[in-house]
Amino acid sequence: MSGAYAHEYNAETRRANRQRAKPGRSIILKIKRCDGPGKPSRWESFKVPVEPGSNVISCLKYIASHPVTTDGKRTTPVVWDSGCLEEVCGACTMVINGRVRQSCSCLIDEYAPDEGDTLTLEPMSKFPVIRDLWVDRERMFHALRRVKAWVPIDGTYNLGPGPKESPEHQQMRYALSECMTCGCCLEACPQYLQESDPEKWDTSFIGAAAINQVRLFNEHKTGKRLKADRLEALMGPGGITDCGNAQNCVKVCPKGIPLTESIAAVGRSTTVHAFTRFFKGR
Amino acid sequence: MAEQRVIVVGGGLAGLAASVRIAEAGLPVDLFSMVPVKRSHSVCAQGGINACNEVARQQGYSEYEHFDETIYGGDFLADQHPVLEMANWAPNIIDLLDRMGVPFNRTAEGYRDLRLFGGSLFKRTHFAGATTGQQLLYALDEQTRRYESEGKVKKYEFWEFLWPVTQGEGDEKRCVGIVAQDMRTMQIRAFRAAAVVMATGGNGLIFGKSTNSVICTGGAASRCYQEGAWYGNPEMIQVHPTAIPGADKLRLMSESARGEGGRVWVPRKKGDTRRPTDIPEAERYYFLEERYPAYGNIVPRDIATREIFDICVNEGMGVDGQNQVYLDLTHRDPEYLTRKLGGILDIYEKFVGVDPRFTPMKIFPAVHYSMGGLWTDYTPGDYMPDVPKPAHKSGAPVPVDNKMGHGLTIGAPNNMMSNIKGLYAFGEVNFAYHGANRLGANALLSCIFDGLCNGVSVVNFVRDSGTPGVDGLDQSIYDRVVRQEQEKHDRLVNSARSATGDEAYNPYRIAKELGDEMTAASTVVKTGERLERALAKVAELRDRYAKVELCDAASWTNQSLSFARATGDMLILAEAMLKAGLLRKESRGAHYRKDFPERDDENFFKTSIARFNPQTQQSDIEFVPVRAPLVLPRARTYGKADTKAGKPQPAAAHA
Known part of the structure; x- marks a missing residue:
């Protein structure tokens, strides 16, 4: 696969591109397409007129109502996953110019400022393709079940407030809790591999997103009650020791979650837990 | 008899709160969503969630004032008892979310921080940064996952609700399941349930571009409407x-x-x-x-x-x-x-x-938001003053305390049930709480309140000895609806094969023209003349839609088909919005008629109820009195400066 964060433009380049982008130009969207599981992939290119504020989503919408390639061939609208279009739901993640990111926040002016510039869109490679740019990320939600990513409350009836918390601790938990299960960290991780057989999900590397959730819930006063279960879920095959410390995850996280800190913190907890368990003789 | 199941359609705050509450009571839940529930539109809510709190209380605020503000903010169009119950539950709902681990912002000492929000002079809005909806949704998503791993909730994600399955006619009509489609394999099948909760959110896509997520077409609500569910206050859309x-x-x-x-x-x-x-x-x-x-x-x-x-x-x-x-x-x-x-x-x-x-x-x-939605009923609680009360003054003794059961009879089976038995509407798709205008940070509250409070009503309905189970029902009841949807599906797929290529029949083009027309005619400023023109435009679009052509004949993961199908349902709901807006010859809350700039309580202190007429395929609109025995309507001025009193409203619309 292409480098997960190749071709990333820094903030200055993006700003400069936006300044010189010409309104009324057209760009080329080169899209990797696939009709369904087991079907071969192919590339199709589309010429799309853009205006200031255009993003990958508005270009894909244009193609949906004008599904004609640059060769003049009529084709089908491109299939892709999307939801909020403001980078909080995580749905529209794809690989753009070789780098994984949300397509809604990918502004054309910043990435393709000149007439005829090309943007390349590919589906994420670590998840099975459903069709075109839409992939199946069920394994990520499975991982959240695997590590019991919830606070085990005593039911929903009124039992008074939750635990008091310092603002510093709240800010720390909030930062971890912004994870939208988009999968960028997994796409970029050399240790995380595509696994279409659900039977093998529990023994293949679980990845940064779920490890971060373990830290989040182990930091909550009531959430702690399941701490041992969560750590043990990360101690076998596919657990935290599979992390190769490439640190790609933290570089591609769109929410700036301190994923490597979380991996280190959970790593320490599992070590302590292993010792404790050993001396307790369990 | 086998265990009865409940279907919840929609996995935003309302759907998840309902699923958790119903599963907790021991009934198995089948949860349907077009997206993984963690990506539902509730993630977009930003500002916070309102509730009376100890700091505000010591400054004279109360649950009753929250209730009074909500009624006043909604320009007296909301039914009043449910709003009272919601305001009284609000502090307990915050506590529950707090226990679930929502990272609410904190004061230096570690208490929950508060901020100001529209329509109140008290700080009564709790928040988690500026992504409160996301954090609340995640907390409920986590609790739902807990029940899912215990086998009490079964998720059907990437399944689209296509139609409710009903039995009987008139007052006896009952919802006994749904027909849904797997958006990947395109398989269409029926699911039985003793009760169905619609928690399908808003309909911003009818207006083309809005603040809503791409799934907020209103299609699901429209399908229930076409099956006979009434739709309340369709003209009330928040900008x-x-x-x-x-x-x-x-x-x-x-x-x-x-x-x-x-x-x-x-x-x-x-x-x-x-x-x-x-x-x-x-x-x-x-x-x-x-x-x-x-x-x-x-x-x-x-x-x-x-x-x-x-x-x-x-x-x-x-x-x-x-x-x-x-x-x-x-x-x-x-x-x-x-x-x-x-x-x-x-x-x-x-x-x-x-x-x-x-x-x-x-x-x-x-x-941004639809105050209107599926019409719902309820059983009032025990608070019933001899005469409706005037405006509440902060700090004055409250007419009723904050205990449960004053607003609604808790657990009454008809709470937030539509006119179709066993078909409930929770959250934004429910018309009940916000009248003619929703106050900021009341939406998250109404969604979670519906799920928690009225989830119990669903359970009681299913367990009531007067509610027959659905296992023994004849399969033909379900097959008929599957056939109806399969035919609709096949017709759309075939349209791609015989396409003329004429842009006029492109579903995206039809939807865009609908959005442009609705935004121009039926948002900030409306006039009778402009609404009439919009009705004519919608009629033209419906004619064109009858010949709609897809560009994709795929029998696998056909997104165009789903969108084209929803477009037809959007056109039908749009007609109800325009017609009710045309007939409401007054200005109230979000509904501003330049040709009738004043609120007219004599004629329109009324809920508009739209009923779909299968013969004419049009909406019939009826105005019925607002259920308002608690608070007396009063002028809604928000202390507008006298110097500007000569021109209280914008003078002209360009549309």
Whole structure:
């Protein structure tokens, strides 16, 4: 696969591109397409007129109502996953110019400022393709079940407030809790591999997103009650020791979650837990 | 008899709260959603969730005042008992979310922090940064996952609700399941259930671009409506005053920006080309603060929207001569802003490329929320004053305390049930709580309240000895609806094979024309003449839709098909919105008729109820009295300055 964060433009380049982008130009969207599981992939290119504020989503919408390639061939609208279009739901993640990111926040002016510039869109490679740019990320939600990513409350009836918390601790938990299960960290991780057989999900590397959730819930006063279960879920095959410390995850996280800190913190907890368990003789 | 199941359609806050509550009571839940529930539109809610709290209480605030504010904010169109119950539950709901681990912002001492929000002079809004909806949704998603791993909730994600399955006619009509489609394999099948909860959210896509997610077509509500469910106050659509214009959608800029001190202004001099930071204070027109000295920038949304519209469209004072005004936070400490509003400031910076901590934002109103929705019933609680009460004054003794059961009879099977037995509507798709205008930070509350409080009603309905199980029902009842949907599906797929290629029949084109027309005719300012023209346009679009052509004949993961199918349902709901708006010859809350600028309680202190007429394929609109025995209607002025009393509303619409 292409480098997960190749071709990333820094903030200055993006700003400069936006300044010189010409309104009324057209760009080329080169899209990797696939009709369904087991079907071969192919590339199709589309010429799309853009205006200031255009993003990958508005270009894909244009193609949906004008599904004609640059060769003049009529084709089908491109299939892709999307939801909020403001980078909080995580749905529209794809690989753009070789780098994984949300397509809604990918502004054309910043990435393709000149007439005829090309943007390349590919589906994420670590998840099975459903069709075109839409992939199946069920394994990520499975991982959240695997590590019991919830606070085990005593039911929903009124039992008074939750635990008091310092603002510093709240800010720390909030930062971890912004994870939208988009999968960028997994796409970029050399240790995380595509696994279409659900039977093998529990023994293949679980990845940064779920490890971060373990830290989040182990930091909550009531959430702690399941701490041992969560750590043990990360101690076998596919657990935290599979992390190769490439640190790609933290570089591609769109929410700036301190994923490597979380991996280190959970790593320490599992070590302590292993010792404790050993001396307790369990 | 086998165990009865409940179906919940929609996995946002309302659907998840309902699923958790129903599963907790021991009934198995089948949860349907077009997206993984963690990606539902509730993630977009930003500002917070309202509830009376100890700090506000000691300053004279109360649950009763929250109730009174909500009724007043909604311009007296909401049925009143459910709103009272919701306000009384609110503090307990915050406690529960707190226990679930929601990272609510904290004070230095570790208590939950609060912020100001529109329509109240008290700090009563709890928040988690500026992504409160996301954090609340995640907490409920986690609790749902817990029940899922225990086998009590079964999720059907990437399944689209196609139609309710009903049995019987008239008052005896009952919902006994649904037909749904797997959006990947395109398999269509029926599911049995003793009760069905619709928690399918809003319908912003009817207006083309809005603040809503791409799934908010209103299609599911429209399908229930076409099957005979009544639709309440369809004309009541909230246009949020502050959104970022965009090519693909209009991104919300939360009301919390104003709650945290954001000021709305335009240069006093038309066509002033200076940078905003170069314009001195005296040459800025803070029009909300001047026109509404009491509430200033935190007037309710409908009022702020009309004033911004007035400044731009009527006065021609928009920034750079365009339809936009400044929303300015640059006078606040950047670190404070990051802590309280980081999430939304990042959105602005990401999509506009300008840091709002140092440069005022440019914003304009956008369609945001549907107060109208499926009509629902309820059994009132035990509070029933001899006569409705006048305005409540902060600090005065409250007419009724904050205990449960004053507003609704808890667990009554008909709470938030539609006119079709066993078919419930929770959350935004329920018309019950917000009347003619929703107050900011009341939406999250109403969604979770519906799920928690009225989830119990669903359980009681299913377990009632008078409710027969659905296992013994003849399979033909279900097969008939599967056949209906399969035929609709096949017709759409075949249209791609025999396509003429004429753009007029492209579903995306039809939807875009619908959105443009609805935005022009039926948002900030409406007139009878313009609504009539829009009705004619919708009729034309419906004619064209009858010959709609897809560009994709795939029998696998056909997204165009799903969109084209929803477009037909959007057209039907649009007609109800326009017709009710045309017949409501008054101005109330979000519904402003330039040709009838005053509220008319004599004729329209009434809920509009739309019923779909299968013969004519049109909406029949009836006006019925608002169920309002608790609070007396009063003029809704928000302390507008007298100097401007001569022109209380925008003078003209361009549309």
